[in-house]
Amino acid sequence: MSEARMLPPNQRQIVEIDTVPDKPxxxxxxxxxxxxxxxxxxxxxxxxxxxxxxxxxxxxxxxxxxxxxxxxxxxxxxxxxxxxxxxxxxxxxxxxxxxxxxxxxxxxxxxxxxxxxxxxxxxxxxxxxxxxxxxxxxxxxxxxxxxxxxxxxxxxxxxxxxxxxxxxxxxxxxxxxxxxxxxxxxxxxxxxxxxxxxxxxxxxxxxQIYSAIRTDQDTQRLSVPTRIGVRHPKLSQVIQMMEANIEEPISPALLAQEVGMSTRQLERLFRRYLNRSPKRYYMELRLQKARNLLMQTDMSVINVALACGFASPSHFSKCYRSHYETTPYRERGAQSSGRET
Structure with missing residues (x-):
């Protein structure tokens, strides 16, 4: 469908319909x-x-x-x-x-x-x-x-x-x-x-003042550069790889190699634009997915941990508590209580 065209102010256009169904x-x-x-x-x-x-x-x-x-x-x-x-x-x-x-x-x-x-x-x-x-x-x-x-x-x-x-x-x-x-x-x-x-x-x-009609080929989320507020092609490429590989995280060295950089250059890139290391940013993505799964599914905590790339529940719990100031088990318990009310 083409982009919606503009009409003169205060002008209502009546669109003639050739065939009208017997009933609405x-x-x-x-x-x-x-x-x-x-x-x-x-x-x-x-x-x-x-x-x-x-x-x-x-x-x-x-x-x-x-x-x-x-x-x-x-x-x-x-x-x-x-x-x-x-x-x-x-x-x-x-x-x-x-x-x-x-x-x-x-x-x-x-x-x-x-x-x-x-x-x-x-x-x-x-x-x-x-x-x-x-x-x-x-x-x-x-x-x-x-x-x-x-x-x-x-x-x-x-x-x-x-x-x-x-x-x-x-x-x-x-x-x-x-x-x-x-x-x-x-x-x-x-x-x-x-x-x-x-x-x-x-x-x-x-x-509706709706000037750009989207089709079923348009994606719902903003592009990575728009979301992070940074237009750097290699940074965007690395973040896309991170988002696509949550269950089996890719090492910073391999991420850097994929975009033709050294690990040190990748580190500087993340520090400059996102004020955190690639490892920290990747961890935050994994923990966000883990929180979504805890809040929205009945998956066990250990299965959530595995789905987000954590080798053990104890490591997952430690990282989760450090970031969200609560444990995965308490998060799940709070959510369950909310569902019962």
Missing amino acids: KRFVFVLLQDFTLLSFSAALDCLRLANRMSNKTLYEWKVIGEGGETVSCSSGLAFQLDDDLVELHRDDVLVVCGGANVQVATTKPLLNWLRREARRGIPVGGLCTAAYVLARAGLLDGKRATIHWENQDSFIEDFDDVSLTKSVFTLDGNRMTTAGGTASIDLFLRLIARDHGDELATSVADQ
């Missing part, structure tokens, strides 16, 4: 407790604006959730639900909206309901962390999917049968997933373009 397509949003408001509202507003810009009711929507009463987003705002987890129409599109504490929100009644609706052939999507819910229900087996980058490590450990990508969104058959945040806009603009053409999707993007 209905999206049913399932809001999980602590869902991410931005992911949900961005998707919903795309549908609203598609109706406005076409001057026709192309889309309708309904908001449901377990219990059918109210649900709160991660920022604490409460939302009134339209209904409980009821049987949907065959031509509905089901979209689960996840967010923080998605494991807690993934209940047995929800999983059973999702499996039942999916067996009826209804397209199913997941926004933000909801790919976890779809995977737990077995709806992503053999499929391509994406999830927020913070949850990718734990997702890979939990779901071997899903081909996880780093894209902002994925479409694979009648399954769709997003990485969260504004990725909902990119996915729903793609859906609108597929249903009613690029011109309408572009008009919706213009209304």
Whole structure:
């Protein structure tokens, strides 16, 4: 899809739709407790604006959730639900909206309901962390999917049968997933373009002041130079190698050799731009992954240690405590207590 074009100020463009379906397509949003408001509202507003810009009711929507009463987003705002987890129409599109504490929100009644609706052939999507819910229900087996980058490590450990990508969104058959945040806009603009053409999707993007529409080929994280605030090709290359080799860390000497530097030159490079040694920076990457796994999975502490390149639980515990001022076992215990409340 091309970059959205600019419209004159205060000018509303009505996009003529040649063919309009007999009835509007209905999206049913399932809001999980602590869902991410931005992911949900961005998707919903795309549908609203598609109706406005076409001057026709192309889309309708309904908001449901377990219990059918109210649900709160991660920022604490409460939302009134339209209904409980009821049987949907065959031509509905089901979209689960996840967010923080998605494991807690993934209940047995929800999983059973999702499996039942999916067996009826209804397209199913997941926004933000909801790919976890779809995977737990077995709806992503053999499929391509994406999830927020913070949850990718734990997702890979939990779901071997899903081909996880780093894209902002994925479409694979009648399954769709997003990485969260504004990725909902990119996915729903793609859906609108597929249903009613690029011109309408572009008009919706213009209304949102969304000037660069991303595709499923765009990755969700910023580039290494942007993240670290340094544009040095060899430094970026080394960090990319570190991030790709967490379970079996590469020695500083080999990292330096890979980019045509001496170990001493690599040391000076990291000290100059990141104020730490390559070894320290690498350790922090490994510990960050370890913390994600402890917080988001039920992996044992020893398996987390091994997945992050530590040869022994004692060494892992010592490094973890030095960096986070708590032990992996206490971190896991605190997280477990949080899930029970």
